[in-house]
Amino acid sequence: MKRLLVLQKIVELGSFTKAADKLGYTQSAVSQIIASLEEELAIKLLYRSRVGIRLTLEGEELYPFIQRAVFQHQAMQEKADEIKGLETGLIRIGTISSISCHWLPGLIKHFQELYPKVRFVLHQGDYTSIPEWVRTGEVDFGFVNPDAVSGLETQFIKEGELRAVVPADHTLAARPSVTLEELAKEPFLLLEEGNLSEPLEAFRALGLEPDITLRVHDDYSILSMIETGLGISILPELVLRKTNYDVAILPIEPAVTRKIGLVMKEQQTLPIACKHFLAFLMRNTTSLP
Structure with a gap:
């Protein structure tokens, strides 16, 4: 398993040297570990070039099996931790940027005051990638709009408004509020969130099609583009906290909202650290913005 973990880290970082530094090995030791693995499998796994490290064709075919083996090993270790009690643990979360910025810092800080040895790994994605990570075991649970998920357990947490x-x-900037009909006439910057877009659903419910000129995956890139006059957008109110962009933020009439919830596999299969964190989260939902 150590050899598989080393291979995974090399592929992730694209470098023997960086992987050695990250894992606390010498570069020579990492090279020997990979050579030993390749010798046992009788397959060359990695190709070295001047631009870095990449998997060989044979390595690409084997790598999904190697990833699954690593995930299963981590699950076994977490189960052993559960048997021993919540002395340590790893919580892997799929998250969207607004939750990463405005919910998780406080939640993690206060949870680690109770369980200081529990570690967190955050994977930032969207409404498509996060449920898929849950299915493959790359994350234990994730934050999404529950309406974007099928075939997995979801749990609603909160609903929040979106803002123009x-x-x-802009001529609309001085208005106390705006309508979707007015926004549909403007160049629109769409926040790509995967297989569900709350603004597009709201437009279509009124028979409107916005003039989408750009599709962007990052909230804060959209804010910067709006600041320079490239167009307008609709973003979650949560995203718009603690921003210093020179833009106007307006309520929409009638209000447009989004749901935030959790997606996970069956709760009984979750590591004990995740169960404790989820219970902690649900006890503190009223304090979340």
């Missing part, structure tokens, strides 16, 4: 965001000098 326009350049500070």
Whole structure:
């Protein structure tokens, strides 16, 4: 298993040297570990070139099996931790940027005051990638809109409003509120969130099609583009906290909302650290913005 973990880290970082530094080995030891694995499998797994490290064709075919073996090994270790009690543990979360910025820092800080040895790994994705990570075991659970998920257990947490965001000098900027009909006439910057878009659903419910000029995966890139006058957008109110962009943020009439919830496999299969964190989260939902 140590050899598989070393291979995974090399592929992740694209470098023997970086993997050795990360894992606390010498570069020579890492090279020997990979050579030993390749000798046992009788297959060359990695190709070295001037631009870095990449999997060989044979390595690419084997790598999904190697990833599953690593995930299963981690699950076994977490189960052993569960048997011993919540002395340590690893919580792997799929998350979207607004949750990473405005929910998780406080939650993690206060949870680690109770369980200081529990570690967290955050994978930032969208409404498509996060449920898939749950299915493959790459994360234990994730934050998504429950309406975007099928075939997995979900749990609703909160609902929040979306806001219109326009350049500070836009003709709509001085308005107390705007309508979707008004926004549909403007160049629209769409936040790509995977297989569900709350703004698009709201437009289509009224028979409207916005003039989408750009599709962007990052909330804060959209804010920067709006600031420079490239268009307008609709973003979650949670995203718009603690921002210093020179834009106007306006309520939408009637209100447009989004749901935030959890997606996970069956709760009884979760590691004990995850169960404790989820219970902690649900006890503290009222304090979440």
